[in-house]
Amino acid sequence: MQTKVFKPDQLVAAAAELAAGELVAFPTETVYGLGADATNETAVKKVFQAKGRPSDNPLIVHVADVATVKKYVADFPTTAEKLTQAFWPGSLTIILPLQPNAFSKTVTGGLNTAAFRNPRNQVTLDLIKQLGRPIVGPSANTSGKPSPTLAEHVLHDLAGKIAGVVDDGPTGVGLESTVIDLSTATPTILRPGAVTKEDIEAVIGSIDADHHKVKADEVPKAPGMKYKHYAPNAQVYMTAATDFKAAAAWAREQGEPFGLLATDQVLAEFSALAPAYRFSLGDSIVTASQHLFDGLRHYDQLPEVKLILAEEFPAQGLGVAYMNRLAKSAGQQRFTKSEH
Structure with missing residues (x-):
């Protein structure tokens, strides 16, 4: 067709x-x-x-x-x-x-x-x-x-x-x-x-x-309630803005290209990284919400990228919806200094 x-x-x-x-x-x-x-x-x-x-x-x-x-x-x-x-x-x-x-x-x-x-x-x-x-x-x-x-x-x-x-x-x-x-x-x-x-x-x-995660044998009453959803090919890690340097250092140790999905303020610290591996979420929760899915899809066009570090926002106002989608795209995976 x-x-x-x-x-x-x-x-x-x-x-x-x-x-x-x-x-x-x-x-x-x-x-x-x-x-x-x-x-x-x-x-x-x-x-x-x-x-x-x-x-x-x-x-x-x-x-x-x-x-x-x-x-x-x-x-x-x-x-x-x-x-x-x-x-x-x-x-x-x-x-x-x-x-x-x-x-x-x-x-x-x-x-x-x-x-x-x-x-x-x-x-x-x-x-x-x-x-x-x-x-x-x-x-x-x-x-x-x-x-x-x-x-x-x-x-x-x-x-x-x-x-x-x-x-x-x-x-x-x-x-x-x-x-x-x-x-x-x-x-x-x-x-x-x-x-x-x-x-x-x-x-x-x-x-x-009610943001509970729907079990495999449960009929969801609304779309988007499954545990992992909105997921790109690479593994996404929710990352606090203050943890990006540590997260990037850990990602480099994995030995494969990684991508950043973050606000301009965070990306300014990574000017040495190839532009293709720096996707801007703009400068606010409004622009981040507009560009989240576009950014995840951007990295699907780069099959060499195996990890995506994506910026977290406070779960308040529009941030509740943004974090709901980001958490599902990451399968709830989060970068933490203590575990990585």
């Missing part, structure tokens, strides 16, 4: 592919998603095949408006009304109980709930409206690999496996959406993102946060 690259003014053609049961990747403000008509089970099954994704992993349903969600759910509580008013379109995914047979089990992972999102990207909102039906949209990458923040990332993983990708340039946030479960007694964040726990509590009051 030849994978077409659609420009934002070619949405009629992109929607036609979706209507025909094909897969088209689409841009959002977080990462690129892999789109299929959510009401076409045959098309949805192709998503799992293209990604190599476990079939028990539920898919997020992307909608153009709140009214579409209400067609499918058994209940749309006051908390959902408040959250959609505050954060949609935006980086918040909401899990709600479904009406019987609203979607196929392929979409829901066999659960009686579904996750809905209204993305903050006008091109994709127009694509969904053009199709006239909601679209599923897991990240448009090979399962377990870093999520795509550029159309080029999508093509690297999925060229020849999908009908097309709508190229709208780099994504803005760079980390997948926050997922909140409203089907439980207490609203619970299952995956942190740019919409923080504090943001949500300011709207609906106290909530829980």
Whole structure:
């Protein structure tokens, strides 16, 4: 299959592919998603095949408006009304109980709930409206690999496996959406993102946060809950900014090229290292979140790199989401002076 690259003014053609049961990747403000008509089970099954994704992993349903969600759910509580008013379109995914047979089990992972999102990207909102039906949209990458923040990332993983990708340039946030479960007694964040726990509590009051690691035999209620995820080929080590000199010395002792993924302030101390082995996360948690996945993918293009030292940030605000993704990409591995 030849994978077409659609420009934002070619949405009629992109929607036609979706209507025909094909897969088209689409841009959002977080990462690129892999789109299929959510009401076409045959098309949805192709998503799992293209990604190599476990079939028990539920898919997020992307909608153009709140009214579409209400067609499918058994209940749309006051908390959902408040959250959609505050954060949609935006980086918040909401899990709600479904009406019987609203979607196929392929979409829901066999659960009686579904996750809905209204993305903050006008091109994709127009694509969904053009199709006239909601679209599923897991990240448009090979399962377990870093999520795509550029159309080029999508093509690297999925060229020849999908009908097309709508190229709208780099994504803005760079980390997948926050997922909140409203089907439980207490609203619970299952995956942190740019919409923080504090943001949500300011709207609906106290909530829980459940970042537990899903066991091999457990069905995750939201994407990205598996133990190791977002992983490049090289082994990533979470590294404190103050430990980079010691970590680099240890990495050199391993005798193989290594890469740095850090802020400009940290990288300034390593000007002697080849530029290809120094990937900038910018100068803040905002830019670090935007560039984390891009940096991990950069080192996948350098097969000689076996170790990546990636900078940690405080787990507060957006840093909670950043550290959640970094820890999973590292398989929880951290450089510590005492152990290395």
